[in-house]
Amino acid sequence: MKLTTGWLKPPSTSKGIDHLGTQAPCGMIYGQLLPGITNVTDRARYYSFYPWLVWSYDQRYSKDDPAHFVERFRRADCLFTLIAERHSQVDDQDDERHGIAMVGRNKLVTALTRLKAVGVLLLSQYATTDTKEDRYFVNRLGGLSQYYAGTLANLMIMQSSTTSWTRYSTEYGSLLAQDFETNVAGTLFWEKVESDEITLADLDELSGFCACNIPSCPAECQHLTDIFFDVKVRYGDEGEQRRRSLALIQQLASALPDGEDLSEEVFRACTYTGVLPGGLPWTIPPTLQSTCALWVVYVRNDLLSVAFQTILSICLTELQPRTSDERGRFGSIEAFADWFVGSEKMDEVLNELEYETFSDLVEHASVLGPALADWGDMGHEIQLGKQLIADWRGGAEVPLLLARSLELLAMLVARDDLTKQPYSGLVITADSLRDYPINLVSFRHRAADWQTMSVGQVASDLMLWCMNTHLRVALRKLRQSGRSTFQLHPSELGVEVACVHVPAPTQTTPRFRQAVRILRDLGLLTREGGRTRLTDPGRRLMEVASV
Template sequence: MGDTLNIPEWTYYADKGGLDPLGMQNSSVALYQRLIPGIGNVTLRMRYYGLYPWLVRHYLQTNGSTDPEVWRVFLRRAEALYALIANQAGGELGVAGTVWAIRAVTAAKTGGGSIPIDFGAAAAPGSDDHYFAQSWGVFGLAYQSQLYEIGILSRGDGHGIPLPSKESGMALADGFEFAMGEAAQIFKDVHARGLVTLTELDALSPFAPSQIAFGSAERNVYQRVLFRKSADGDAPDSFRTQTLLLVLKVAEILGSPPDAEELRWALYAGQTQDGYPLELGDAALIAHCERWRIYQANDLCHVALEALLRFVLDALGAEPAGIPPRQLLERLVADMREASGAAPQNWRLLLDGIELADNAGDRAQPDSEWSLADDIMRTARRANGFVDGETAFKAVRLLAALHKRSLKESWPLEAELGPFTNDAFHSLLSERAFLRRYESHDFWELIARLVEERVIRRHLAVAMRKLRQQKDYTFLIESQNGRLRRRKQDGPVYTNPRLQPAITFLKDIHILGGQGLTSHGVEALAAA
């Protein structure tokens, strides 16, 4: 059953848990990074995309030092002040430093508001009362890489200080400055001082993330940046634009902004839960929707296998002294066999007998991919849940549904997942190839092989690689003296494909509103 791992009692190791325990989530991450570049999972508000080029230009005009420490202090002060502004403006979400800002503003109000808030001290690197722990603030943690990728900032020649790009960066800096009006100079003065009063924070309310004006030049530049057109249909700008247009298409049908979950299911099923089809028309948009369909299918694939891993872990939990691998597999297969009723002779016959749901995202159809995945997650994600043979067999049925639908609809898996299928990446493409390889074998022999090779052995191999390469101890299962023991519990998770921040951005710039598309949204869709 592979390598035996013995950790001496005196040896220290970092316990990092079972993140991506089967090495399959990375293919989903690699795919969604292609599909929506320039927006990240922790780039939470659009207005930061205007704030940073404006700050960079102000820094270059008033200081210009290429010393990274000087730039870091300037940057952290600005972020701390911005957190105070956002909190004072009404506790706006998605801003770094909110917890510190609430504490600082509350203390100032308790003191009668006469004592200024020393945000300069909170922004100083190494401060005991820091606004944000990350050394380079939320700029370094989240926004910097995306601002470079989307073309708002460019890299300085021979130094690490960013520059506003000549087109988008300078346009955003101009639009932001104009939108702030007199508040722009107040910000600059307060920032230089490192102290701010509550009255000054009120005067700085135009800076708040929600205050992008509906008809402003600033808003128009944000839209041009997000929906930038490229002659190359496979360019990052084109992929981001197509993803945002798909969001608008779904919002148009729903009559309201979608959340990330209903969006990803609508793109996978090609229709809303209520059965309203996505009528895309444009060939590039149809192809991009298919990429998102493959992303979602890939996510469902690793969720199914991670549910089988949870099935293994729950069974091992009843054996604190461990159990021989062959005995474990026999027990797991017996549990699934009992729960499944009459199973076909082989995988090929299972596929032949499956009736795919007309709407894969219909929650009312018990055999839809949505229903199978939801049933699995409801059990496998609960801390006190227990994955039994019935839930494990639902994971097998989900794999079968993905396999059959990919064949029926001729998904271009090789084109989309081929680059992410190797020793370091596993995907729906690699798992479908495995199932096809053994599709004529005895059904339960295949299931035993699936659990052993694609779950147990793979987890041990992935965890061993992390231990060797990253010095991270992520074993959920330990193999010792010919017995397997559970070391830690874990369960399946979806990856997070940046869709919720994208939806928030579209709300921030008034393309999405309460009724779905605003007039700006209608124009953006019509211009596609």
Template sequence: MADTATLVLPEWTELASKSGLDPLGMQNSGILLYQALLPGISNVTLRVRYYGLYSWLSWIYAQRVGDTNLKSWQRFVRRAEALYALVAYQRGGETGVAGVQWAQTKLTNKNEEVIAFADDAEPGSPTHYLVQAWGAYGAAYASQLFDAGVYSQAKGHDLPVPSREIGEGLACAFDQELGPLAALLFEVIERGSVTRSELDTLKPITPSGIRIDSAERQLYQDMLFAHGELQRPPDIERRHTLLLILRLAEQLNRTPTSNDVRWALYAGADKSDNALTFEAGELEAQRQRWAIYQLNDLTHVCLEALLKYALDTLGEYPAGLTLARLIGIAVDGLLGTQESATENWAALLKATALPANAWSSAETMNESALSERVMQVARAVTLCKASDAWAALQLLAIVHQRARLARDGVSAAFGSLDQSAFRSLYTEMRFLDQHEQLSFRDFVGQLIEERVIRRHMWIALRKFRFQGDYTFLFETDEGVVRVRAKDGPVFTNPRLSPAITFLDDIKLFSGAGLSALGRALTGTA
């Protein structure tokens, strides 16, 4: 039976062999929250000047080409992106530019003065600069250009047009900033070839070429911080998040990392125990929403670590185990790490002190320290031992207490989601609350069986049924379960890294934290 089942079931796809598969179906709830907290930016929109480039491309295309055929627009965009990659590679030192690996090959393998790129920009070309049919525009930027209000829908055709509120001004500012280079840029895109000397001439168009005193730079700032005509609720959410990043940079006296922002907003303090000084109001409320996002992330990391523990425990038995036997062995291992018995989950909560600072480098049992230990087992080749699983339970106990203190915020963030489809901090709190008086052995057994193993099997079945992806980590055969593959805990990636890069692109940071422009935005100039 096992061999037959293996033959008829789909093999793992390339996607399914990677980590980050959301094996418990809990990451989507966090993704929905961070998308609301930082709209108009995504994890693959890597440089803010692309927003100006695309607004200019649609503007100049309407003026000089005017063909509403989507294929014509697609070809124009792809040629522009390929050229942008060539210019960026020629300049050197640019990051976040799509197609630079192709550009490197193109420019280093041939010594010709004229570089032809039209064929490489054709969709489906074997020498493509990017495999995606619509390039970086379709894969990354188009949706965010609409979300940020740079693009709007036109009447009578399907091509995007620069919006009246933001896009038109940004396109004109980009054009004015380029000056005579704008005509050359359009000419080279249309021509589909470029000389090396023209690549040098076009260097000012690259992402790091935004001038500090330019109207273009100011318009990016107005877009990001909703200081122009568009001040919709999502725009205000983005403004508040970006202001939090700037205020943190001011306190740290350096440009923060994504991890800095995540943990500081959660803890309300920096690693040196200096409290964040946000006055009560909109910024503090936004900080608390980011803290709830982090609570949700920590929750699924704990449960994903328990999944890894169950998989590694089962891996010691190549012939497989019944599910009941697996649960029993896993629970025995966990309880065996403790010198004295724990009565129930409620008793563990009572015995677990809340750390004063969740991010303090001086503490060894706070959320930051415990999550670092839990994440050490993320790789498939690293065994999750019973002591590691116990650390996940300790972390979950702290998270549960924090969530109780923020119950209204948790409910506001996740309570309206379809609870049958979206598992979140909200649903897991209910489980923990409802089962806190069970004997600890029964509690841990139910947690691993219901919230981890059976939940994973249900999620994997839905992915197989609706997406065709075979992501089961367990395989079953006549009542016996065996390991098929392994996956470990994964934090979601909440768009903070590109947001920080955007702020750096528009000159809001300096070596000591904030630049004069950044201080002016935060009101501390």
């Protein structure tokens, strides 16, 4: 028998994200609170444009040439973005209303500049699927396949497809497409797609396609509003939760005092504490209070994640050798943790905290720490989480970073309501958390053990927990994707850091900005004097959605 052997190719490396898996539960939470909106579905008009594009193609061409469909689709996708960007420049130069987050925008802004210079532009130059510098998007079906397809399928607007061809649904997609058709110059649009040539005058004539124009198209606007707010109760629990979260955002926009703007930072703080900027209580309708309570769980999990990410980054920083002689100086992660706890840096941490035991630190947070409502206080967990990210980026010293992380964790322990399950009200089970060892449930159990430990022992346990969890998470990613995301690894020389740049702690992005942009696209929010406020239609819908 002839045997052939070969070398195993080492796995490719990747920077990776969420090296501890602490952000995954956050994603589970906001995925349940804002279903139908994702971190890449930024504009409401794509929810109607894409079904219209496929529907109107079917009215004009046969359905037996996938290559023709892909080519025309890509040209149309480019043209849609160019129209929005041009409309911004000739209307009010407000990118947020027009061109922001349109598919392929970064590349097509340059194309528009070129069009101004030469007078005529070929859509195919940017719609090409070849590897060229001008190509607007890699995915064959552009922003639809890359960003919107799954969401539109879940909302029953489009049909799921694994081929280059895609279909609209006869239930909702065709109706939405026909609503769209009644308010745009569809024939001219397709003439320009077919001819391949466009001018600035063409873009101006097609300005009705701009993403800002939903409110001026009553049927389309009503249809999209019905979908996002599930007015006709088509989407079950998901539709109800999306409606409540959108109404909660509207409630906050309505309640904010003069001079305050609606932002993700303000939304986090106000939902977590129930207090508006300036200290006034936020009166939330009873029907939205349970949804707000679930956003509290999200913020709590995200703060936990920031603290643990910071501790992992501290470990990686301290493990990096300063000289070649220091390489592999720790034979194990346990040896590293023992060394750090006995180092001068740990003494600095203790001096900063002024408490020897973790239970004392928690008691201080509970009795002498800022009240939940006082979220502007620098000792509040909202500010501690924000400051950890800023301090890391600003190059703060390790002792300060570790002390602030411990303070943040102590605040979370002090605020923990032991009468409730950490993920109460959410569909998050023990099985769904199995691959993410650091979560609100495991944190509660671990924190109970820390009550009898010194701050140094807790710091050691935190470091070991972070490093062991990272190795487990990275190993799982390697098994699933074949890519190595290890930031540290054991070697024959000892524990070594694998990353060149230590990852910085970050917050998750809970689809808030996308939700606000969609509400603005629908004419339910507006920007006035640099602030986001409710419109009259938005207020009427908010009142109905809050009942």
